[in-house]
Amino acid sequence: MTLPFDFSGPVSGLLCGGIFGFALERAGFASGCKLTAQLRFTDWAVFKVMFTAILVAATGLWLLQLLGLMAKEDIFIPTTYFWATLLGGVGVGAGMAIGGYCPGTSVVSFMSGRIDGLVFFLGILFGTIGFAGAYRWVEPLMEALPGPEAQTVSELLGVPDWLILIALGAVFAAVAWFTRAPATAGPSRSTAAPTLPHTAAARSFQ
Template sequence: MNFPMEYSGAISGILLGLIFGYVLENAGFGSGCKLTAQLRLQDWAVFKVMFTAILVAAGGLYALQAMGMVAMNNMFVPSVLLWGSSLGGVLIGAGMAIGGYCPGTSMVAFCSGKLDGLVFIIGLGAGTLLFNSVYASIKSWVWMQVGPDSLTLPQLLHMPAWAVWSLLFAVLVLVGYLTRGNKRNKSSSESPASGMAPQHS
């Protein structure tokens, strides 16, 4: 069975992509300032939205497995390539810090009419072509150090899926609690009254 609503192939991907893009835009992720503020630990909206999306997807997947609608052996779980993942993480992290976008949010920014989103997308395309041109020479190095082999997080931690999900949910709640003052502080600093100079009689 294909989801959602038994659409298949590209149609399902386009539909889910549009929904996801709509959520990102409404969360304010069409602005590069949002992501860079997260990296400066000044705005935790990116973490909260993305972590919530992970929890919803994981919870839905576990529920579908429990109902027998999705078989675990039909799912592809990639192995961890330590050197390749480390290099990729550093490069995409640097790109996100400099440009203020990840691949998904750059598309959201472009569709919102922002020119820097288009520039970022062009850069993504150029980087992809560059990587493809040198992949043959670094392939053996990228695949040299393999970490956990096709293990899910519950399998890796030797914990039931519900316990891992509950632990991640607790992390989200804790971060939300610890950063609850950020929004109030930001709102007060952006209020017109806060920007008024003191009056002297």
């Protein structure tokens, strides 16, 4: 099964990438300030947008399997390697905190006219080339301590897929509740237009 519209290969990737980039730009992720604000826990837009994408994708894959339109064997599930995940997470996290972008948002930023997005993307490009050239020396570390082979979270925990979806939905609902914007109160007395006091001095100006 190939999506969308029976396109396959680069065409499907370009189409989905364009839609994803448009969504990121509309969410305000073309600005590096958005992601750094998330890391400071002052703006939860990044979490809400990306977690919504995770929920939609996970629910869609579950429904496709439930309806018999896609087999689980058709989904590539990589094996987790402990040291590779730890070092990669630290490196990518530090880069996002310092630069304010992830790989996808750096492209969106550059296409929106921001030079810092281009600089960040070039850093990713040259860093990837450098890592690929040095991989044979770091390969033993990258492939050390492999986790369970090709297991989903539900398979790892031994629970049904729908229970994981409910748990993800509960996490999203809890974060949305605790980070909701405070209710806007009406104008207070201190901000109301001042009135002249009823004194003889005030009346003398009338």
